[in-house]
Amino acid sequence: MLGHRLSEWCGHGPILEEDIALTNIALDLVGEANLLLGRAATAENAGRDADALAFLRDVREYRNALIVELPKGDFGFTVARQFLFSVYALHQWEALSTSADDDLAGIAAKALKETRYHVRHSAEWLVRLGDGTDESHGRVQDALDELWRFTGELFLTDDVEQALVKQKLAVDSSSLFDAWKRDVTDVISRATLRMPGDVYMQRGGRSGMHTEHLGVMLAEMQVLPRTYPGAKW
Amino acid sequence: MNKESVLAILDTVKDPEVPVLSVVELGIVRDVEFDGDAVTVVLTPTYSGCPAMQTIEDDILAALNAAGIAGASVRTVFTPAWTTDWIPSAAREKLRAYGIAPPGHSGVHSPVQLRRREPVVCPFCGSPNTAERSEFGSTACKALHYCNACTQPFEEFKAI
Numbered sequence: 001m002l003g004h005r006l007s008e009w010c011g012h013g014p015i016l017e018e019d020i021a022l023t024n025i026a027l028d029l030v031g032e033a034n035l036l037l038g039r040a041a042t043a044e045n046a047g048r049d050a051d052a053l054a055f056l057r058d059v060r061e062y063r064n065a066l067i068v069e070l071p072k073g074d075f076g077f078t079v080a081r082q083f084l085f086s087v088y089a090l091h092q093w094e095a096l097s098t099s100a101d102d103d104l105a106g107i108a109a110k111a112l113k114e115t116r117y118h119v120r121h122s123a124e125w126l127v128r129l130g131d132g133t134d135e136s137h138g139r140v141q142d143a144l145d146e147l148w149r150f151t152g153e154l155f156l157t158d159d160v161e162q163a164l165v166k167q168k169l170a171v172d173s174s175s176l177f178d179a180w181k182r183d184v185t186d187v188i189s190r191a192t193l194r195m196p197g198d199v200y201m202q203r204g205g206r207s208g209m210h211t212e213h214l215g216v217m218l219a220e221m222q223v224l225p226r227t228y229p230g231a232k233w
Numbered sequence: 234m235n236k237e238s239v240l241a242i243l244d245t246v247k248d249p250e251v252p253v254l255s256v257v258e259l260g261i262v263r264d265v266e267f268d269g270d271a272v273t274v275v276l277t278p279t280y281s282g283c284p285a286m287q288t289i290e291d292d293i294l295a296a297l298n299a300a301g302i303a304g305a306s307v308r309t310v311f312t313p314a315w316t317t318d319w320i321p322s323a324a325r326e327k328l329r330a331y332g333i334a335p336p337g338h339s340g341v342h343s344p345v346q347l348r349r350r351e352p353v354v355c356p357f358c359g360s361p362n363t364a365e366r367s368e369f370g371s372t373a374c375k376a377l378h379y380c381n382a383c384t385q386p387f388e389e390f391k392a393i
Contacts (some may be wrong), residue, residue: 020369034282
């Protein structure tokens with residue numbers, strides 16, 4: 001999801017280096033998704049491969065957190081979202097790298113290395129924009145305030161996850177909150193930005209209840225394999 | 234046919250995006266397995282989304298086939314995760330001669346590290362008076378730098 005959203009910056013980055021950086025990160029995220037969906041397809045054992053899971057599921061079958069499907073917004077919004085998500089991903093991958101499932105542990109250990117670069121990239125931009133001009137400060141603060149209500153969902157756990165946690169296969173998402181909050185607070189403060197206050201937290205992604213943006217995004221993301229089934233090049 | 238002879242063949246297969254390094258020097262060939270006459274090359278990907286991996290697999294099989302080893306296969310493993318620390322020093326020198334600064338030690342990062350390590354040395358003039366432009370470059374594995382001494386932009390094979 002987020003890899004696709006970042007790929008929308010291709011040719012639209014504020015400077016050439018950022019165009020390249022955002023699409024490189026998109027490539028990492030799509031690569032990680034490909035590996036995870038491949039592992040999921042093996043577990044499902046129903047004849048679907050990673051491509052089928054990515055391109056042939058409808059909106060309600062997606063289980064992603066809402067924060068990653070939101071439109072890319074302006075550059076400040078993209079940076080703020082990338083920062084909040086990357087710090088979460090860092091701790092999720094780190095914990096998952098000790099999974100009892102060898103494939104998951106290996107995928108996580110690899111993704112963790114990539115995510116360190118993503119965290120540094122977005123954190124440095126958050127500081128640059130937050131501690132920049134009045135305009136950049138205002139925009140990135142607005143983005144943080146807007147995004148905050150989508151962060152709670154990242155740390156919700158459910159019965160499926162808890163069953164996997166018992167088998168030492170998955171990570172209890174709620175256990176990641178303290179480390180995430182610590183890191184996020186630290187960088188937001190260095191960026192001279194204000195931590196958003198307590199707000200009502202949106203949820204729904206895990207049960208397939210998405211924002212109106214996901215359907216529009218999937219229409220574009222899935223048009224080719226749905227129009228030309230089995231297309232290869 | 235033994236592991237050494239297969240590795241010697243694989244050492245002729247170059248990374249399509251960094252053609253100065255072989256797949257062996259890159260450290261992505263983890264093992265060679267034999268089961269009777271069947272050869273399996275055990276490979277680990279560089280970056281999760283590296284678009285060159287399919288080409289590398291095809292090139293490996295083509296090279297083995299050309300050397301008379303038919304019906305070989307490639308098996309992908311994820312553990313341990315690839316690191317640039319596996320690139321030997323001779324291969325690092327090849328990178329430098331090719332105009333790409335070799336990777337530093339991958340090290341251990343604090344969770345949110347904003348400051349980078351010491352400046353990267355320019356592969357053209359050897360000056361440490363360089364500035365990082367971006368940690369993301371023309372491929373997943375490279376970063377962009379600029380040398381203030383010889384006023385040349387250059388790439389770095391980034392440590393991971």
